[in-house]
Amino acid sequence: xxxxxxxxxxxxxxxGYKLTRQRLSVINAVISSxxxxxxxxxxxxxxxxxxxxxxxxxxxxxxxLDEMGLLCKLHTSSDCNSxxxxxxxxxxxxxxxxxxxxxxxxxxxxAEFETSLAKETGFEIKDHLLEFxxxxxxxxxxxxxx
Amino acid sequence: xxxxxxxxxxxxxxxGYKLTRQRLSVINAVISSxxxxxxxxxxxxxxxxxxxxxxxxxxxxxxxLDEMGLLCKLHTSSDCNSxxxxxxxxxxxxxxxxxxxxxxxxxxxxAEFETSLAKETGFEIKDHLLEFxxxxxxxxxxxxxx
DNA sequence: TATCTAATTGATAATCCTTTTCAATTAGAT
DNA sequence: ATCTAATTGAAAAGGATTATCAATTAGATA
Numbered sequence: 001x002x003x004x005x006x007x008x009x010x011x012x013x014x015x016g017y018k019l020t021r022q023r024l025s026v027i028n029a030v031i032s033s034x035x036x037x038x039x040x041x042x043x044x045x046x047x048x049x050x051x052x053x054x055x056x057x058x059x060x061x062x063x064x065l066d067e068m069g070l071l072c073k074l075h076t077s078s079d080c081n082s083x084x085x086x087x088x089x090x091x092x093x094x095x096x097x098x099x100x101x102x103x104x105x106x107x108x109x110x111a112e113f114e115t116s117l118a119k120e121t122g123f124e125i126k127d128h129l130l131e132f133x134x135x136x137x138x139x140x141x142x143x144x145x146x
Numbered sequence: 147x148x149x150x151x152x153x154x155x156x157x158x159x160x161x162g163y164k165l166t167r168q169r170l171s172v173i174n175a176v177i178s179s180x181x182x183x184x185x186x187x188x189x190x191x192x193x194x195x196x197x198x199x200x201x202x203x204x205x206x207x208x209x210x211l212d213e214m215g216l217l218c219k220l221h222t223s224s225d226c227n228s229x230x231x232x233x234x235x236x237x238x239x240x241x242x243x244x245x246x247x248x249x250x251x252x253x254x255x256x257a258e259f260e261t262s263l264a265k266e267t268g269f270e271i272k273d274h275l276l277e278f279x280x281x282x283x284x285x286x287x288x289x290x291x292x
Numbered sequence: 293t294a295t296c297t298a299a300t301t302g303a304t305a306a307t308c309c310t311t312t313t314c315a316a317t318t319a320g321a322t
Numbered sequence: 323a324t325c326t327a328a329t330t331g332a333a334a335a336g337g338a339t340t341a342t343c344a345a346t347t348a349g350a351t352a
Contacts, residue, residue, distance in 0.1 A: 054302040080226035094269050122283035129277045137268035200331040
């Protein structure tokens with residue numbers, strides 16, 4: 001299920017949070033980005049068109065999204081605080097080491113794997129995090145040419 | 147392949163690093179712990195028996211282990227800086243949300259899955275990170291009793 | 293629409309966590 | 323035993339995140 005601006009607005013209202021200009025601009029920046037963003041990335045990007053936004057508000061809005069289960073944090077080798085929009089309870093990402101692009105993928109066999117792993121180990125699995133890193137198609141070509 | 151104190155000593159020598167009391171104590175603390183430890187955890191634990199060790203040395207030793215490819219960082223929901231000994235290039239962990247215990251597991255089918263995913267998406271996969279969180283066998287029992 | 297109130301904001305200070313600096317110490321070569 | 327460069331601990335510096343607080347504002351109410 002894709003998360004839209006409308007969906008997030010609804011979620012904010014349902015949680016009793018106000019729809020402010022600042023929150024909406026942060027949310028739109030996260031939604032419209034193809035790659036993952038750190039709080040500082042977001043702040044810099046927003047500042048170009050909206051010079052008065054505060055860094056604290058960026059952090060606060062991200063925390064809000066996180067609380068509502070609409071933010072997904074990535075954990076690449078270099079950075080653990082960048083994020084994308086998305087339900088964080090099941091992470092399935094391809095992250096390009098070249099350009100930072102994030103590709104979601106679905107994995108039907110994961111549930112099955114989880115079940116057999118739980119049976120083997122006696123572990124009650126509640127969540128998982130699965131991220132592949134490497135080079136996306138266009139970055140592979142760039143690599144070959146250089 | 148299990149990583150031992152002897153193995154790490156050899157690695158230090160091969161990289162031209164000196165075998166100091168401080169390094170060995172940090173390394174032993176990481177090796178002997180069943181759950182993952184943050185730098186501060188390590189520092190506090192070491193301080194009990196070795197009051198003069200500096201926090202900076204703990205950080206420096208962890209970085210050294212990381213450089214040599216002997217440290218594996220975990221990324222649980224609450225914390226991204228705890229670590230265990232182990233090759234970090236292929237993460238396969240079960241992490242107990244109750245007691246923090248970390249269980250390694252092997253996954254034969256992952257390579258196969260990786261191949262088909264690469265074919266589907268054109269992505270050249272270099273690394274992955276896979277962590278399951280939940281409750282280990284003994285914590286499940288604790289939960290039921292309480 | 294005007295008014296009201298509590299939530300929200302930006303700026304700044306405070307609080308982490310981590311790295312750097314530097315003089316003193318020490319491992320390991322000779 | 324001596325020497326030298328690596329290593330150390332303490333403290334300062336740096337960076338990221340959170341808390342504080344007066345001013346502003348969203349959204350409810352009349």
